[in-house]
Amino acid sequence: MGTSLIHPTAIVSPEASLGDNVEIGPFTIVHGNVRISGDSTIESFCEIGYPANDPGSHEMLEIGSHSRIRSHSVLYEGSRFGDGLVTGHRVTVREGTKAGRNLQIGTLGDIQGHCQIGDYVRLHSNVHIGQQSVIGSYVWIFPYVVLTNDKHPPSEILNGVTLEDYVVIATMSVVLPGVRIKEGALVGAHSSVSKDVEANSVVAGSPAKFICETHEIKFKDDAGTSAYPWRRHFHRGYPPEAVLEWISEFS
Amino acid sequence: MGTSLIHPTAIVSPEASLGDNVEIGPFTIVHGNVRISGDSTIESFCEIGYPANDPGSHEMLEIGSHSRIRSHSVLYEGSRFGDGLVTGHRVTVREGTKAGRNLQIGTLGDIQGHCQIGDYVRLHSNVHIGQQSVIGSYVWIFPYVVLTNDKHPPSEILNGVTLEDYVVIATMSVVLPGVRIKEGALVGAHSSVSKDVEANSVVAGSPAKFICETHEIKFKDDAGTSAYPWRRHFHRGYPPEAVLEWISEFS
């Protein structure tokens, strides 16, 4: 188990594979079908590698290095996360989730599994990701957003949502089954998106309608600076190489 | 305690009544005022039989056989569930909930108690059921739906919502106090239902308005098959006798 630091009250299967400098907090359970890479922390009251119901999902749960899983979270077996996964408290991630690097899942996040997530995606608190969702990289989803998948619930036909790179979905919005939101588009708060959204456009309302191009949204406090694409001005938490590319893109 | 399997870290009151083949997971607390019937599993980090504030609600918590309570859930004393209760993670059910057979409550479900729920009801993730709600059988409620009860909040006058059999409420919808949604009706996503809904009709919007009859909604992929009543085609998880009845109903 390398040089891992396991709290005496934790219950860690001897079959779990823990890298160097992995810390397991009090009262946390780690099942056997789990690989946690180095320099990661699993906090208190978590259950990691929870057995999947789905008999085809007994693959290993893989968590990349430099990850931090906050308290009371449950991660199922059969999912895979790149390096730098960070979660809030009480996160649930079911089997079949395939995520890239540096995913952040906020407190109360509920990932239903069988979905794809790119790199550097940010899910704020209490986001619900339905099965068959396909999420690109550098996407932002704000609290109480639901990505749906069943056009005629309940049915056996799932049509996941697709969010391309740099998409932003503001709080309390629903994206209906099969909808594709194209690169850099923005969905306003409290919207219900029933049709595909063009790249770099803003939609809002229920049903959501086209409002303007994203570059037409200006900061009030600055002299006419566009608020979008957000990568022009918002750089916190991103890798230097991405930020340098973004800076050169807009200079 | 029959042949129950209690994890050594669990704290189980000697007054709790556990049937044969009941499993209690790690770090779980079972209070005394509880009866769990056979072949049931209570997973980790749960608190079962949590004492009710309400002095009139110190009845026993009764959980039927073949039930499964997933991790981090809290069930109060003074509620009663038929056989085959299944919950997701982090479910809260307060006192005075009277539910039939095979209720499924999704992750983060919040049942406020003092409510009635029929047989084979499906609550997806993060559903909020207000006090005085009356829910029939074979009902489906999707994520982030709220059943309210107070017309002029805050007040002391509660008017619960009534959902008749086979009702479906899609994600992120609110049902306002005292509303009755009649048999087989469908509420579209992101709706606010302020008036009674007729049987087998579809309503949507905020406030929700009549859209069409449910049988007018067709699957895109099939040659004109109606998506509703859903019991015509969706049978997963239901008992054979119900499915046989549904098949003969539509043949």
Next chain:
Amino acid sequence: MGTSLIHPTAIVSPEASLGDNVEIGPFTIVHGNVRISGDSTIESFCEIGYPANDPGSHEMLEIGSHSRIRSHSVLYEGSRFGDGLVTGHRVTVREGTKAGRNLQIGTLGDIQGHCQIGDYVRLHSNVHIGQQSVIGSYVWIFPYVVLTNDKHPPSEILNGVTLEDYVVIATMSVVLPGVRIKEGALVGAHSSVSKDVEANSVVAGSPAKFICETHEIKFKDDAGTSAYPWRRHFHRGYPPEAVLEWISEFS
């Protein structure tokens, strides 16, 4: 540690300051940077005084006397609560929250920190309070309400929401960044509030529009009694001196 009652499975730092008659439940963690005043209860599976990321937020977590923190809750260091704090289950409160007396936070509440909350505030289940929110006294917020703060997400410019005394926000509503809702105003269910709301007025819809004055809303069952201001008739849980003042105000 006075005469505190610490469950043998709890992990309590010797540096934590606990008043007389403080009870710490099973499997609960109390960090060192915490002061809990007398006659308070911390229930099971909680983590109290969770270390803040923000290096400027390593102040002590202070919880007033006669408080009750229900199970599975997480309270960060660097926050301060007056006497009589009561929470539901699975509450999260981050650093920099400064709250007055007798705050109630419902199950699944998510307080993002760096916010101010007055006295006798009631947050029902699953309320999300964004950073920089300023909430007066005697405010009511119902389930699945989000107070936002970022006009052009993601950005580094936060504009919190202000709710004045006696404001009521009904379920599943969003208050957009920088909005001020003035004393005694009421926001209807499933609304999105994008502009300031005048005192004692009712707004609803998405975007929310003026409906009427609050006093024009009458109870159906009584002969023309106004439902608002609610303090005229709803007194449960308030201190006798406030209730006496309210009674004299309307007599």
